[in-house]
Amino acid sequence: MITSVRHLSMKFGDYRALDDVxxxxxxxxxxxxxxxxGCGKTTLLRLLAGFxxxxxxxxxxxxxxxxxxxxxxxxxxxxxGMVFQSYALWPHMTVFQQILFPLRHSRIKTWTKKxxxxxxxxxxxxxxxxxxAGRYPSELSGGQRQRVALARSLADKPGLLxxxxxxxxxxxxxxxxxxxxxxxxxxETHSSILYVTHDQSEAMGMADxxxxxxxxxxxxxxxxxxxxxxxxxxxxxxxxxxxNLIPGKWQDDCFICxxxxxxxxxxxxHSFHKADCYPVKPEQVNLVEAGQSGLLATxxxxxxxxxxxxxxxxxxxxxxxxxxxxxxxxxxxGQTFGIKLExx
Amino acid sequence: MSSMSSVRxxxxxIPAAGAGILLFFVFTWPLVYLFSDGFKTPDGRFTLxxxxxxxxxxxxxxxxxxxxIVNTGGxxxxxxxxxxxxxxxxxxxxxxxxxIHNLLLVPLVIPGYIIxxxxxxxxxxxxxxxxxxxxxxxxxxxxxxxxxxxxxxxxYLLALNNFRKISRELEQAATVSGCRKWSVFFHVTLPLSAxxxxxxxxxxxxxxxxxxxxxxxxxxxxxxxxxxxxxxKAVTSFSHDSFGSAAIRAIFLxxxxxxxxxxxxxxxGGLHSVMAEKEDMSVRCSLGKFRIPLLCAALLILALINIxxxxxxxxxxxxxxxxxxxxxxxxxxxxxxxxxxxxxxxxGLKNSLVLAMGSVSxxxxxxxxxxxxxxxxxxxxxxxxxHLLTFPYSIPGIILGLGLILTFAKPVFxxxxxxxxxxxxxxxxxxFTAVILRACNSAFATLDPAMExxxxxxxxxxxxxxxxxxxxxxxxxxxxxMGLVFLSSLMELTTSSILWSAGSETVGVVIFNFTSAGKxxxxxxxxxxxxxxxxxxxxxxxxxxxxAEWVRVRPAVRAACFTNERSMQS
Numbered sequence: 001m002i003t004s005v006r007h008l009s010m011k012f013g014d015y016r017a018l019d020d021v022x023x024x025x026x027x028x029x030x031x032x033x034x035x036x037x038g039c040g041k042t043t044l045l046r047l048l049a050g051f052x053x054x055x056x057x058x059x060x061x062x063x064x065x066x067x068x069x070x071x072x073x074x075x076x077x078x079x080x081g082m083v084f085q086s087y088a089l090w091p092h093m094t095v096f097q098q099i100l101f102p103l104r105h106s107r108i109k110t111w112t113k114k115x116x117x118x119x120x121x122x123x124x125x126x127x128x129x130x131x132x133a134g135r136y137p138s139e140l141s142g143g144q145r146q147r148v149a150l151a152r153s154l155a156d157k158p159g160l161l162x163x164x165x166x167x168x169x170x171x172x173x174x175x176x177x178x179x180x181x182x183x184x185x186x187x188e189t190h191s192s193i194l195y196v197t198h199d200q201s202e203a204m205g206m207a208d209x210x211x212x213x214x215x216x217x218x219x220x221x222x223x224x225x226x227x228x229x230x231x232x233x234x235x236x237x238x239x240x241x242x243x244n245l246i247p248g249k250w251q252d253d254c255f256i257c258x259x260x261x262x263x264x265x266x267x268x269x270h271s272f273h274k275a276d277c278y279p280v281k282p283e284q285v286n287l288v289e290a291g292q293s294g295l296l297a298t299x300x301x302x303x304x305x306x307x308x309x310x311x312x313x314x315x316x317x318x319x320x321x322x323x324x325x326x327x328x329x330x331x332x333x334g335q336t337f338g339i340k341l342e343x344x
Numbered sequence: 345m346s347s348m349s350s351v352r353x354x355x356x357x358i359p360a361a362g363a364g365i366l367l368f369f370v371f372t373w374p375l376v377y378l379f380s381d382g383f384k385t386p387d388g389r390f391t392l393x394x395x396x397x398x399x400x401x402x403x404x405x406x407x408x409x410x411x412x413i414v415n416t417g418g419x420x421x422x423x424x425x426x427x428x429x430x431x432x433x434x435x436x437x438x439x440x441x442x443x444i445h446n447l448l449l450v451p452l453v454i455p456g457y458i459i460x461x462x463x464x465x466x467x468x469x470x471x472x473x474x475x476x477x478x479x480x481x482x483x484x485x486x487x488x489x490x491x492x493x494x495x496x497x498x499x500y501l502l503a504l505n506n507f508r509k510i511s512r513e514l515e516q517a518a519t520v521s522g523c524r525k526w527s528v529f530f531h532v533t534l535p536l537s538a539x540x541x542x543x544x545x546x547x548x549x550x551x552x553x554x555x556x557x558x559x560x561x562x563x564x565x566x567x568x569x570x571x572x573x574x575x576x577k578a579v580t581s582f583s584h585d586s587f588g589s590a591a592i593r594a595i596f597l598x599x600x601x602x603x604x605x606x607x608x609x610x611x612x613g614g615l616h617s618v619m620a621e622k623e624d625m626s627v628r629c630s631l632g633k634f635r636i637p638l639l640c641a642a643l644l645i646l647a648l649i650n651i652x653x654x655x656x657x658x659x660x661x662x663x664x665x666x667x668x669x670x671x672x673x674x675x676x677x678x679x680x681x682x683x684x685x686x687x688x689x690x691x692g693l694k695n696s697l698v699l700a701m702g703s704v705s706x707x708x709x710x711x712x713x714x715x716x717x718x719x720x721x722x723x724x725x726x727x728x729x730x731h732l733l734t735f736p737y738s739i740p741g742i743i744l745g746l747g748l749i750l751t752f753a754k755p756v757f758x759x760x761x762x763x764x765x766x767x768x769x770x771x772x773x774x775x776f777t778a779v780i781l782r783a784c785n786s787a788f789a790t791l792d793p794a795m796e797x798x799x800x801x802x803x804x805x806x807x808x809x810x811x812x813x814x815x816x817x818x819x820x821x822x823x824x825x826m827g828l829v830f831l832s833s834l835m836e837l838t839t840s841s842i843l844w845s846a847g848s849e850t851v852g853v854v855i856f857n858f859t860s861a862g863k864x865x866x867x868x869x870x871x872x873x874x875x876x877x878x879x880x881x882x883x884x885x886x887x888x889x890x891x892a893e894w895v896r897v898r899p900a901v902r903a904a905c906f907t908n909e910r911s912m913q914s
Contacts, residue, residue: 049801075800082801088794092816101812102802156803 001062001079001159001192002027003048008057010043010216017043019216021057025160028190032207034200036239040216041196045162048194049082050075061159079107081158081191083166087149089137095148096133099123102156123151126185143174150182154189163195167202179205200240204228212236233271237279244285244321245277246295246341258295258316258339265343282310284342285323287331293338297321299331313339364725367710371732371774374747375598375739381750382591386584394585394592404574404593411570413484414559415552418491419545425492425649426499427541431529432642434507435628439639447643449497450650453878455835456494457557457852458871461859462653463490464561465660465868473652482566490558493649495551499544506540507533508623515628525629539611546608553601554740556838557852561859571597572742572838579746579842587750594743605738654875661869679869689870691847692854693877695765699850700833703772704826710773711780712822719788720796730781737778741838744771748843765848771839776829783825787818827885831878 003025010018018040025031033041046052048059053072058065066073075082081102089098099120103111111119124130127147137145146166153161166182167175183206186193197203203210204224212219212227212235220232231237234245248257250273255263263278272279290296297313300320304327311323311331325331385391398404429448432438451459467474467481480486510533518528534541559570569577571593578590631638659670661679668674683689714733717726736744748771752762761767795817799809815822837852844853851874858867 049797051797051800074805075797076803076805080801082798084794084798086792086794088792088798090795090798090813090817101799101804105803105805105808107803152798152802162801 003160004060006058009055011055017216021218025192025194028192030186030193030208032195032203033211034197034203035213039213041213045164045196049080049162050078079159081153081161083149083153083163085165085168087145089145089148091137095135096120098148098152099155106156123155127151142170146178161191161193165197232269234275234277243279243281247277247319261294263341280341282322282324286340287337288340290336290338293340295339297337297339299333299335301333302331371736374751377751378591378594378747382595394588398592407569407574410568414487415549417488418552419548421488421492422496422548423499423545425496427503430500430503430507434504436631437627444642447646447650448500451494452497456555457837459494460490460558460561461867461871462657466653466656482562486562491552495548502540502544506537510536512624543608543611546604550604556742556841575742590746594746597740598743601740657868658872660865661872679865683870688849689854692849692851695848696834696851699769699772700830702769703776703833704830706773707777707780707829708826710777711784715781715784715788733781734778736774745839745842763845767843768840771843772833776832779829780825783821787821791817
């Protein structure tokens with residue numbers, strides 16, 4: 001199913017939670033919405049689910065409008081599935097009953113009893129929970145609950161699967177494991193997925209495309225690679241790429257910083273020009289003798305990380321930047337270096 | 345555009361607004377009417393005559409003094425019993441705690457007037473206990489004793505919960521600072537619970553103010569009149585100004601009640617920051633060699649205040665007449681036979697059952713709707729209704745009854761419900777909706793909204809979501825609220841005592857009339873039957889609970905079998 005969002009806005013009283021969002025989710029596409037808390041990502045998800053009605057704009061699924069201008073169809077009429085942050089498994093139903101529930105209330109067809117039971121079992125086997133069908137949620141571990149929630153949301157073959165920070169309640173090891181599982185299930189079922197998260201490694205690792213949001217506004221939409229290597233603005237650069245922003249002045253294609261250090265780069269987006277800064281990744285920062293560069297920095301601290309060391313450097317205007325250097329280069333806090341920036 | 349069929353909007357629908365206005369009138373009008381009647385002559389002109397008359401009447405000040413003496417005494421007795429037992433159960437290693445805990449809660453399920461009736465026989469002239477102690481039951485002391493034993497469970501429960509939540513480290517900090525064990529209790533535990541305890545005591549005072557059975561059974565023969573019996577006397581005096589003078593007395597009583605409610609609202613809160621989230625059930629105070637003696641003492645006290653009176657009640661019901669000693673050869677079932685032949689007794693039971701079922705159904709619908717509307721839909725109308733429906737709960741029942749009489753004495757919109765069973769139903773609904781409303785509020789507050797949203801995202805519409813998700817998940821607290829309302833309606837006496845009429849007697853009224861007429865044996869037998877029926881009902885409820893559990897587990901077994909089948913095939 002193809003989902004299109006056009007000029008979508010949501011207001012709560014005077015507060016603009018979402019402002020003019022445009023987005024298309026293609027057939028079988030995995031789209032992650034990434035942003036800090038309060039950026040409107042959950043609002044977007046709940047608008048798509050139908051729990052909120054948009055203040056303006058339209059949402060259409062497979063060409064038919066499901067929400068528009070203050071009206072919207074209710075969630076049970078939309079062809080969606082949803083995985084909740086708290087999993088929202090019903091404590092009074094067994095695992096098997098949880099999976100049967102969406103089949104009993106199916107939006108796509110009337111299932112026969114036998115088909116329902118087979119489909120439910122198939123879903124449980126898909127998530128590797130076939131042997132625990134008779135259990136109640138209270139008898140399951142966090143990861144198992146997650147799997148049941150996933151099977152339940154996929155049982156009725158939804159056109160769009162919505163996932164609301166599904167991994168945030170798991171410990172680090174389970175997170176990695178479930179990430180692989182979700183990717184595998186996505187490959188096997190070819191479902192379209194909208195995945196909301198504040199964890200950039202989740203978004204980077206799983207999604208076909210990422211939507212970066214801040215204060216209800218979409219900052220950039222692109223593949224993980226595009227977003228990492230070509231951030232559209234300083235916010236994306238810092239939020240996703242751990243990018244340093246060197247303060248300075250732009251003159252056309254030239255960036256001037258420190259005591260007259262000039263960097264020529266035509267590919268930096270205009271938003272950096274406006275913000276008077278230059279984006280540079282920690283691995284693009286090179287240290288040279290103090291006299292060889294107009295940009296001087298003092299080493300604040302070093303952190304040994306194996307092959308490389310993370311160096312925190314204070315520029316002359318006290319901006320702190322990060323550099324990743326070969327651990328064999330001897331660097332000590334208090335030393336002053338010149339800085340050369342790579343422009344690859 | 346076909347899927348745009350459902351349009352959800354927040355606008356207030358006309359039926360909802362109409363229902364809101366109706367509820368507003370039903371729940372507040374009787375009180376407004378009552379307050380205005382205190383200042384109106386029978387032909388409708390404004391007058392201060394009743395007020396002047398009342399303030400100039402020295403007997404009214406005696407009534408106030410009596411009320412304050414018995415209520416304060418009863419509250420203090422209840423508080424001492426409640427705190428003592430709460431401490432023993434919460435902190436010590438007393439054996440048999442569950443047994444003692446359950447015995448302590450007995451007065452919660454037995455109406456006060458039946459307890460009073462039981463004590464009347466336990467401490468009546470000629471009884472063993474009377475000969476041993478010469479305790480004057482028909483005096484202020486008697487009323488205080490019964491107020492105490494009827495009301496301590498409320499304070500016990502609140503104190504127990506609060507004591508357990510006090511962080512253990514606060515007490516350990518005091519011990520480390522050199523404080524002795526008992527000192528810790530008085531310097532740390534009690535002050536930390538002060539807010540809750542004072543609040544509970546105010547509520548007990550309020551409940552004593554509301555009480556009618558005890559002060560009528562004991563106070564009237566002893567010539568001790570308190571506010572509620574004073575109003576009852578004024579209403580039933582049938583003089584030309586009886587309603588006016590009753591109304592002005594009722595205004596005094598309700599002012600006191602409102603004052604207490606206001607005070608109790610101010611005492612809660614504060615201090616909560618130091619409370620632990622969970623109850624700490626571990627032993628904090630080891631009794632050592634006093635364990636067994638203390639257990640015996642506790643059981644003795646409980647036997648004395650909770651078991652013996654009820655046993656005496658049953659024994660009285662089995663003897664022919666008041667004063668006849670209970671011996672194998674004096675045992676008779678004649679009282680029970682008379683009861684089952686007496687049409688008033690049977691009618692009373694029938695009426696009470698019908699009223700209880702009716703009030704439970706209406707209260708449940710009102711409570712669930714308003715609570716869901718406030719907590720989930722954030723409806724403003726329901727928010728207002730919340731206050732409206734909880735407010736009559738704090739008003740003494742006798743005042744509500746009086747207000748209803750005054751409102752419905754003349755037909756309203758051509759409908760006359762005064763003198764019929766309907767006015768009782770209305771009274772019970774007004775009194776008890778708050779109970780279910782509170783139960784629903786806590787149920788919905790703890791139910792994760794994602795439970796319903798998950799249902800919607802799975803394609804289920806509102807009816808299925810209610811049937812398959814909301815009701816099963818909230819049934820325990822909502823059903824216990826409904827059970828409480830059923831029991832309270834079944835046993836209600838205070839409002840019924842002034843609202844009943846020939847043909848619409850209730851259980852409480854029948855017992856009240858037997859007792860007032862001196863037919864204590866009949867009253868005891870009838871009370872025994874009612875208590876037995878209540879016990880059987882309770883047993884059936886438990887049984888149905890188990891059955892429901894069994895039915896719930898079956899699908900799980902089936903799913904497990906299905907799994908095995910599949911794994912065998914593959």
